[in-house]
Amino acid sequence: MKPKSDFSIKIEGTVGSCPVGEKWGSQNAREGKIPVISCEGACIRGEIARLAANLVSKEEPYRRGCHGEMFTVPGSAIAQWMRASEKVVVIDGCFLQCHGRVMKHLVAEERLVLFDALAVYKKYTDLFDIEAVPEAERRRVARLVADTVISALGKGAKGPASSGCGSAQPAGFCGREK
Numbered sequence: 001m002k003p004k005s006d007f008s009i010k011i012e013g014t015v016g017s018c019p020v021g022e023k024w025g026s027q028n029a030r031e032g033k034i035p036v037i038s039c040e041g042a043c044i045r046g047e048i049a050r051l052a053a054n055l056v057s058k059e060e061p062y063r064r065g066c067h068g069e070m071f072t073v074p075g076s077a078i079a080q081w082m083r084a085s086e087k088v089v090v091i092d093g094c095f096l097q098c099h100g101r102v103m104k105h106l107v108a109e110e111r112l113v114l115f116d117a118l119a120v121y122k123k124y125t126d127l128f129d130i131e132a133v134p135e136a137e138r139r140r141v142a143r144l145v146a147d148t149v150i151s152a153l154g155k156g157a158k159g160p161a162s163s164g165c166g167s168a169q170p171a172g173f174c175g176r177e178k
């Protein structure tokens with residue numbers, strides 16, 4: 001289904017910068033690392049996506065990007081690294097693809113690799129609170145999502161699909177394969 005019209009939000013500018021973020025962005029740009037972000041949603045789905053993004057970013061050549069600097073501090077080293085990277089991995093918590101939809105307007109679509117974590121584990125849809133799922137289980141499910149993402153990336157997952165996640169794709173993968 002075609003979404004409703006695109007829309008914009010206005011963001012207050014800043015002259016501030018995060019010292020460690022500048023170092024992190026510059027180093028990863030220099031080393032050609034691939035940024036990974038999650039939707040950072042407040043619910044259990046966002047938390048599992050966040051944990052999965054942390055796990056994927058421990059693998060080579062991936063490193064954790066920051067959606068906050070990417071969206072609101074465009075001159076930061078992290079935002080510059082993410083805009084220039086050959087691809088950006090986005091793990092959204094669910095089918096709403098909150099960060100994937102934003103990123104499509106910040107990075108060329110063919111450089112985005114989008115995932116829907118919920119499509120991998122298909123549980124907890126009646127829960128919001130993160131702590132409604134025991135920590136050990138959260139971590140186990142995040143590991144499953146991360147392994148699915150790592151496997152899809154290893155198979156050359158590339159570029160966004162125009163109509164969201166397709167059933168013919170690996171579980172959770174919302175982009176086209178080569």
Ligand code: SF4
Nearest residue numbers: 039041046093094098
């Ligand atoms: S993608 Fe889903 S889990 Fe993530 S912020 Fe949006 S609604 Fe929340």
